[in-house]
Amino acid sequence: MSLDVWPPLPLLIKGDVFETSVDNVIAELEHSDRICQITLDCHTSLEIEKLWTAVRVPFPELAALNLSMGYLLEGPVLPDSFLGGSAPCLRCLQLDSIPFPGLPNLLFSATHLTDLRLHHISHSGYISPEAMVSCFSALTRLESLILHFESPESFPVREHRRTPPPTRVLLPALTQLKFYGISEYLEDLVVRIDTPLLDDLIITLFDFLPDSSTAQLSQFINRTPKLKAHNEAHVFFYNLGVHLALPQRFVNGLEILYKVVDWQVLSVAQVFTSSPSQAFSATVERLYICDNYASWEGDIRVEENHWLELLRPFTSVKSLYLSRVIVPRIAPAFQELIGERVAEALPALQTLFIEDLNLSGPVQEAIELFVSGRQFSSHPVAVSHWERQWSD
Numbered sequence: 001m002s003l004d005v006w007p008p009l010p011l012l013i014k015g016d017v018f019e020t021s022v023d024n025v026i027a028e029l030e031h032s033d034r035i036c037q038i039t040l041d042c043h044t045s046l047e048i049e050k051l052w053t054a055v056r057v058p059f060p061e062l063a064a065l066n067l068s069m070g071y072l073l074e075g076p077v078l079p080d081s082f083l084g085g086s087a088p089c090l091r092c093l094q095l096d097s098i099p100f101p102g103l104p105n106l107l108f109s110a111t112h113l114t115d116l117r118l119h120h121i122s123h124s125g126y127i128s129p130e131a132m133v134s135c136f137s138a139l140t141r142l143e144s145l146i147l148h149f150e151s152p153e154s155f156p157v158r159e160h161r162r163t164p165p166p167t168r169v170l171l172p173a174l175t176q177l178k179f180y181g182i183s184e185y186l187e188d189l190v191v192r193i194d195t196p197l198l199d200d201l202i203i204t205l206f207d208f209l210p211d212s213s214t215a216q217l218s219q220f221i222n223r224t225p226k227l228k229a230h231n232e233a234h235v236f237f238y239n240l241g242v243h244l245a246l247p248q249r250f251v252n253g254l255e256i257l258y259k260v261v262d263w264q265v266l267s268v269a270q271v272f273t274s275s276p277s278q279a280f281s282a283t284v285e286r287l288y289i290c291d292n293y294a295s296w297e298g299d300i301r302v303e304e305n306h307w308l309e310l311l312r313p314f315t316s317v318k319s320l321y322l323s324r325v326i327v328p329r330i331a332p333a334f335q336e337l338i339g340e341r342v343a344e345a346l347p348a349l350q351t352l353f354i355e356d357l358n359l360s361g362p363v364q365e366a367i368e369l370f371v372s373g374r375q376f377s378s379h380p381v382a383v384s385h386w387e388r389q390w391s392d
Contacts, residue, residue: 010061012037016070017051019044026054035059036089039066042075049076058084068096074122075099082106091115097150099125107135114173117146123154129188136169136193143173147189149181152206164191176200183214190220199226205267214270234288235268235310237326244268265302269309281313285348290388291325307333311345318348321386324356331366338373347379353386 011034017025025040029051038059042048056079065087069075078095080102086109087093093110094117095103104127107113116139121127136142149155174195179186183205201221221227234245242264307330322330337345352371359367367383374381 008034010034010036012039014039015041017042017044017048019046022047022051026051029054032057032059032062034061036061037064038062039064041068041070043070045069045075052076052078052082055083056081058086061089062087063089064092065090066092066094066096067098068094068119069098074120074124077101077124080105085109088112093117094119096120097122101125101127103127104131104135108138111138112141113139114141115144116142117144117148119146119148121147121149121154123150123156126154126156129185129192133169133189133192136171139171141173142171144176145171145174146176146178147181148178149185149206152182155182155185164188168192168194171195172197174198178202180204180206182206183217187214187216191216193220195224197226198224201227230283232286232288233284233314234290236288237264237291242268265306265310269306269312282315284314285316286319286321287314287317288321289326289330290321290323302329304333304336308336308345314346316348317346318350319353320346320349320351321353321388322355323388324354327354327356327359327367328363331363334370335366337370342373342377342379349374349379349381352381352383354383355386355388357383357385 011028011031013025013028013035014037015021015025017040022044029035029038038055040051042051062083065083075098078098078100082100082102083090083106085106087106088109089112090110091112092115093113094115096119099122100106101124103118107116118125132147169192171193175197177195177198177200179189179202181204186203186205201224203217234243236243236245311333352367354367371381371383
């Protein structure tokens with residue numbers, strides 16, 4: 001049925017695109033001057049370029065655009081002439097598995113954009129952090145930003161890192177930032193932006209190695225008021241990695257994904273031990289170190305000095321909460337904190353909360369040695385049972 005029989009009302013285009021329905025969708029898109037929302041889940045790549053051709057014209061009323069390749073790994077590259085190269089009314093843009101290297105040029109015109117989500121960015125859709133940030137100066141209303149790369153192979157080989165500019169781009173309205181990618185890209189991104197209202201930070205890193213640098217991430221956290229002022233931190237280990245949450249409402253966090261557990265511990269420690277973040281770490285008074293109710297894969301032994309590196313920056317922690325799986329892994333580090341080293345980590349600790357108090361053998365001995373050493377040095381620590389809740 002032709003849309004011409006209807007009055008010129010605003011149009012919302014929403015549905016699934018299959019090989020047999022591409023032409024019908026293209027016919028609907030011909031009313032570009034009336035369309036205010038497009039949500040298409042594409043399940044074919046055979047004729048998808050015909051669809052991309054149909055969206056090369058301007059859509060002056062378009063406020064929301066969501067394009068996805070569905071279960072397909074990747075669609076054809078969007079042309080630079082996408083949306084006629086201009087999106088003056090666009091407020092929400094989401095692309096999933098759809099490469100669009102020309103996106104920065106389009107964003108210069110999207111001054112009303114509040115929500116930008118790029119999922120499963122492939123190698124062919126790579127946009128450098130420099131190019132991404134270059135258009136942020138126009139996005140003064142942007143509230144949510146998600147950059148989700150497909151895999152470490154999404155990134156080109158870079159011979160050297162460029163020197164960051166002397167001034168940073170301000171994103172005055174941004175409250176949520178989610179990043180999935182490699183640490184080098186993240187470092188090059190956050191060194192170039194300021195986000196004074198940001199209070200929801202979720203980061204997943206593919207490649208966090210012991211020698212990875214997080215200096216710029218630490219400085220970024222330290223200059224972001226709502227991320228810096230925390231009195232509670234959660235370190236949550238699971239088989240694929242570790243989730244570090246710095247909550248006000250338990251929504252802010254940093255996720256690091258790596259299989260080798262002692263590298264996980266050292267990775268979290270590195271975030272806090274860099275000098276710019278020392279003041280941030282020092283505000284935490286309650287520290288939770290937990291697991292996902294399942295043992296880590298294999299019999300992986302974490303070096304005591306890695307645990308100490310993790311604990312050392314938390315100079316104001318008064319309450320430390322340990323799950324039953326964590327206790328036997330971290331206990332050997334506690335027995336190092338005796339004698340002259342008693343105040344080397346957790347000098348303000350008052351209560352050690354343990355999920356399972358039925359300790360025995362070397363684990364019990366290590367905890368008892370730690371407690372007696374603190375008592376002897378006039379830094380007493382009480383041990384209490386912790387009834388762990390799901391929210392913990």
